[in-house]
Amino acid sequence: MKYVSGFLSIIIALFITSTGAGDVMVYGQVGGTVTLPRSKWGSEKVLVQWYLGMDTKSLISRNSHGRETTDPLWKDRLSLSKTDFSLIINNIRLEDFQSFRCELKDFRPTPFTSFTTFRLSHVSVQPVSPLLAGKNLNLKCDIGEIFEGTQRRWLSPQKQDLSKDTRAQIRFDSSLTVMKVTGQDHGEWTCVVTYQGREAYANTHVTVIDLSPAHPQPIYTSVSSLSLLHLPCFFSVPPPLSWSESQEKSIQGGRWTFTPSPAAGSLTGVVQTLVNLSMGPPLAWVVNQKRGLDVSALQRKNLNLSLSKKGVTEGDRGEYTCTVEFQRDDTLKRSTCVEVLQVFSSPAPVAFVGQEVNLTCTLGHSLTSDLKVKWIPPRQSSLLALGSSPHPAHLTIPEARDIHGGRWRCELWRNKTKLTSVEITLKIERVPMDVWLLVTICAAAVIFILLLILTVILSRRHRQRVMMLRRGKRRVCRCKDPKPKGFYRN
Incomplete structure (x- = not known):
């Protein structure tokens, strides 16, 4: 019986003996949040206790009934995960970068204890002063302890991996240079540290002073x-x-x-x-x-x-x-x-019935292939009657009529988007009677003057012809005392 009791004591001691899994490295940033990932135990009815270093006073604990107790000095910064026994540390301070020990105790069916030690190491990105757009951005990711297999990469404010950004230069020590930053580079830049499958994030805010983006289109x-x-x-x-x-x-x-x-x-x-x-x-x-x-x-x-x-x-x-x-x-x-965009009428915004009218809608130069104009005629008029193309920049009305009078609107479109529009008021008038009377009088006066000039010209030509005929006849001299023919001595 004595030997049996001794054997049982040895077995119980083996189960009570703690099992250690070695230190686990976890990275965190001052002011940030970190989770010390403790694996879920086979049974939820366990006692979990977290200690700082080799202290014997627990920081936070949860008994087998789910009741939690937290050290008053850590009350606002510590919590346990609801799904497992992981420790969540908020608002990390500089003095928190040391060892944390997790202890799990299971009393059923046989007493058993497991502990894991975590080493919290800091990772940080040095802040930079505000930059003007066009300058270069330089960032450095600092790690307290670097172990083999530790990897670092950078994320832009849009959470894009900078390894594919042609402006970015990442050096051997993982320092980053981004050439000619713009307003889109304003925001949180992130250094991602990966170790043993776990990721830690260190953020820094970068202020880029830039003007609002220019319009991509006019x-x-x-x-x-x-x-x-x-x-x-x-x-x-x-x-x-x-x-x-x-x-x-x-x-x-x-x-x-x-x-x-x-x-x-x-x-x-x-x-x-x-x-x-x-x-x-x-x-x-x-x-x-x-x-x-x-x-x-x-x-x-x-x-x-x-x-x-x-x-x-x-x-x-x-x-x-x-x-x-x-x-x-x-x-x-x-x-x-x-x-x-402007629209003008030729010869003038006021036209007479029967007159040809040309409407031009222009930007001052030829329209590009992605732009087109659309004419909206007065309500009583129709573009179909003019026989024009669907979207002409130059619209011709061969013979203006009363129905063509009113507001003509020219709209400028890109695909299905109307960019702007402009209007012109076209007046179609009939020629008044007094104008016709004036035209008739002027025409009669012109005809009278032309006939008068023609009469004068014909009269002068007739007189000249008579004078020429008279000059062409032989002249006969009638002497007062004619002499007989013959020879005379002087």
């Missing part, structure tokens, strides 16, 4: 006193107050310039400065060109540099450029092309 408007031309120019990311007021990269000035297109007139290619930005205080536009510009959009808090213009003419066709200047000769620019 702005289309039309000739009208009511048309409003809006020229956008604002910062996609407003500069931080501390940055915009610094001596190194503060805003020094700005301006809007206009370059007329060949369709705008004689000033083609001549750059005109419309307004200049006066830094004040207060911040203000100084208008150089009296073109009906509205500069009221300018604001200090977000530097909205947009302009508006009411009353568009064909002279507004061209390229508008917004420029913001910084110290060290840094400059941001955005250009916007403006196309102006």
Whole structure:
């Protein structure tokens, strides 16, 4: 009996003996959240306890009935996973980068204890100062402890792997350089550290100061006193107050310039400065060109540099450029092309019945293949009766009639999108009676004058002919004392 009891004691001791699985390396970032992944036990009716290093006082525990107890010093930062016994640490502090020990105790059917030690190592990305668009971004991913098999990669703010970005250069130490950043590079950049199948993330916020993206297509408007031309120019990311007021990269000035297109007139290619930005205080536009510009959009808090213009003419066709200047000769620019649709009538907007009328809808140049015009005639008229093509830029009315009078609207379309439209009012009038009377009198007067001139010409010619006949006859001299024929001596 004595030997049997001794044998049982040895067996029980073997089951009570703790089993260790070795240290598990986990990476985390200061201020972030990390999960120390403890595998789920075969039975849920166990006691789980987490310790810091070799401390004997548990940080958090859960008994076999599911009741949790947390150290008051860690109450707001620790929790246990609902599905297993993993430890979740929130708002990681610098002093948290050390060892954590997990202990599981199962008392049924036989007492058994398992523990696992985790080593929390930090991973971080050095913050960078705000950048102007066009500059290079340099980031470095720092790891407290690097083990064989540890891998690092980078994700852009759009969560795209930078290994496929032609602008990105990733060096041997995993430091990153992105050439010529734009406003799309503004946001959270992430260094992903992979070790033993687990991933840790280190984020850093990158501020890229850039102007709003330029329009991919021209702005289309039309000739009208009511048309409003809006020229956008604002910062996609407003500069931080501390940055915009610094001596190194503060805003020094700005301006809007206009370059007329060949369709705008004689000033083609001549750059005109419309307004200049006066830094004040207060911040203000100084208008150089009296073109009906509205500069009221300018604001200090977000530097909205947009302009508006009411009353568009064909002279507004061209390229508008917004420029913001910084110290060290840094400059941001955005250009916007403006196309102006106009319609005109030949010979004039007022035509007489029976007269040929030509309507032309144009941007000042030939339309590209993706653009087309659409005519909307007055309600009483029809394009089918004119026999024109479906979308002619030049519309001909062979013989104007009363039904052709009214508002003709020309619409500019790209695929199924209407870009803009313009209208012209065509007046068709009958020739008044007094005009016909005046025409008749003038015609009679012209005929009378022509007959009079013809009569004078014929009369003069007749007189000249008679004179010529008279000069052609032999003259006979009738002497008072004629002498007989013969020879006489003097």
